[in-house]
Amino acid sequence: MGLDTLFVFLVLTSLILLGSSLLSSSIRVVALQGAVLSFLPFLVMEPGWAGRAVFLAALTMALKGIVFPTLLNRSLREANVRREMAPLVGYSLSLALGIALLILAFWLAGRLHGIGVGLSTLSLAAAFFMMFTGLFLIIARRKALTQVLGFLVLENGIYSFGLTVVGHIHWLVELGVLLDVFVAVFIMGIAIDHISREFDHINVDQLDQLKG
């Protein structure tokens, strides 16, 4: 039951992100999602791997719960924005599409679990839903910061999928996701700094000079 509650919580945080417009609270929600996700290794690892689980959990908590929010908040302050105004897809519609994506995630999870993949339908569905939410945020929002948050949520989904499906392969999940997220967010943070300094805003939909 604890595992179920954890996955439901991950889905709820993704839903909150779909409807949230205040950037600082979005960063907090993603940090919370990462912090909750860092408990996953303890619940899925087999008994002999306590050390590895502790290492993973500590690393994930430190990165997703502390380092990334700090970096993103710093970028937020320097870019001097507060809200995601008038996104490409409105918030009510985002939530409605989120429900549709949730149904899709459950369907896909049911099919995969049917051939024996993953711990449970819910675990696969939560992972897929986080991936879909992440992709949606990248496509449907204007601010570069929200796109980075979407990328983080995408990575959270892939991480949770990897841990519950191929967690027994040493170092695969760790190396892949942590390398990806760490370096990518670090670099994206730098990139957003450059953009905000050059352009005076971080509205990516106004980066439209190059056309055709």
Added chain:
Amino acid sequence: MNAIPWIHMVVALVLAPLLLGVINRTKARVAGRDGAPLLQLYFDLWKLLRKGAVYSRTTTWVFRAGPLIGLAAVLGALLLTPFGKSAAPLRFDGDLILFAYWLGLMRFVTVLAALDTGSSFEGMGASREVFFSALAEPAFLLGLLGLARVTDAISLSTILPGVTAANWLSAGPALALIAAAWLVILLAENARIPVDDPNTHLELTMIHEVMVLDHGGPDLGLILYGAALKLWVMGALLVSLLTPVRYGVVWQDALVFLGGMLILAVGIGLIESAMARLRLTRVPQLLMGALALAALALMLTMK
């Protein structure tokens, strides 16, 4: 025939206005005032029933029939509502659909009566009401479906008494999500903050209040009493979802239920004191959120 459910129904009919009194008292106490007497709504109803009524020349029989049919509809819903863990006076398989439709009928005639006046304010309130209920009703029904799956029954009188501690342990997340969704819908459908402010005097900010702006006298009394019954009925569902204990002894169950209703009323009062009313454009998002919670709960129960 068993008389207990009918006694329960009479108790409900008598106690419903008290709920609103408790809510208002809580709000007043939190704000540091003494507040109106707990029985204020009874006094108001008594006063209103003795008044005469004035009807506008633009209205028709629809306007006069609205409050009557509305009260009849909510009484029909009350017939189906279990009193805590005890069965309702009327029960049959699939009565949860009828329950939802009774409430829908009540909303429908209120909206019709509002449109019948030809006033633009009431038309505005009617359109808001219908829009919000278009989002709230599916969430309510999805929650009912989820509960039906968890308890494996399709009659309200079997579902709600059937929610036990064992159910909570095995399907805890799903039930918690349904309870959260229902709380939001309760607040939305009964014109509570954060969806609607029952104390507002500005027509532009009203939703439910504005629809009944032109009713007076006994009609207003019927509407107020109907609203109290609606709050009771929806609250009863929520409370018996949240109390997973069942003693099997009538008066113990009734006591637990009434205690739960009291706590619910105080809780609503506290929520109203703590929050401000949401901007009108944010209400659909709130209801969408409730819909998402209910949908998620339903999918969890379908594993």
Added chain:
Amino acid sequence: MPVVHYFWILVGLPVVGALVCALLRAPRAVLTALIAMAAVETAVGALLVKGVFSGAQESVAWGWFYLDALSAYHLAILLLVYLLSTVYAAGYFRHELATGLLRPGQIRRFGILWCGALAAMALVLISNNIGAMWIGMEATTLMTAFLICVHRTAASLEAMWKYLLMCSVGVACAFMGTLLAVAATRGLPLSGSDVMLWTQMRAAATQMNLPLLKLAFLFLFVGYGTKAGLAPLHNWLPDAHSQAPAPVSALFSGFMLNTAFYCILRYVAIIEAATGGSGWSLHLLQFFGLISIVVATAFILFQEDVKRLLAYHSVEHLGIISLGVGLGGIGVFAALFHVFNHSLCKTLAFFSAGRIGQIYGTHAMDRIRGTLKAHPVWGIGLFGSFLALIGVAPFALFMSELQIIFAAMDGRAYVALALFLAGTGAIFMGALKHAMAMAWGEPEHPTPAPAAGITDVILVAGSLGILLAVGLWMPEWYRSLLLRAAHIVEGKI
């Protein structure tokens, strides 16, 4: 020296080079260090691939390192393109420094990232471990993102952001595919770390879980396809290529796109072996190859900027390569041949476009006139590379495209054939018009062009010469190498 040392040098030397660049002060020193590092790297690479090229060995392997015909071929192309680009970059940036377009600090940053990019791409090509392949691709995304905005302008930052976001999402998708591919190996008697080795997966392909493997391939195709510039996920390509400095564009088109496509080919090999050659993955490649060709045609006809035009040509040629592989049989052979031809030709094209742009001060094609008169060497380079790109005989690209046409007729893929001919025909006319306009006429503002150095002549003449020679006559060792590589892709070896 034992072969494992060569592998380590191949990956480690660029890292050392990056550190050296970080410490050097003078830009000329940085550029010279880059050339030195590239030369040594090429020499080591040549020693490594020698055995496989001559057919003496089927493959060279040690632990997680692996080099067979397919990867040896790609490694050779990588090192060639890289060496040429580094030599070119030295001249290109020297001019920019002299005219004050770049500061010395930016050259140092360029040097560090340039070395890092080589290390990452080499890692992709020489690793047997699919996880390491993925890490290499991820690293190339991150390194090259900042190479795009060496000149810190509004347009280049926009290009960099689009590139970074799209390719990061693509690489994340590819990671998901890698996870699914590993998941498909459950139940196989493979130990923990062995399960991620490509050779092991290839050997056990028929026993892998097929639905999972197919789902994995979908993710991998979308993910690596984004990095390879296959439509409809190619949107980052024109922006990135047009905004990056010319050596970086050359590296992108000349090699990075092929690295991503190489990863796809590795997985095609597994899928084809697993499905017994049913062609499931080949149909996908064919379809998206055709879409790329069609989309590229549409955009090429209305281009005004020469580097953007070349970028869309890259999309088109990647589409041709994908189509070739998708047709199977001789198509795979032709596609692999085309990989080399396109890389060399596109590299030369970007070199020319870059220099011509420097001389004229603009990349807008309607303002560039009379290049043959203003600067004969690079004017010939530009015109010659355009001719080769659009498939004029007897350049090598004509030969490889002709072989793809044969493959289409062999496989009775008439729709594909029709679209291919229509697309390349339209591009032929459109691009030729631009090329001729740029080559002839009077230069508008005759700027005193710098005298053509010997390196310029070697770059242009050498590249055009190789393209002509290979088009007319294919050496036997080359043919057998390509055949072996094609068999690997089709899952026959």
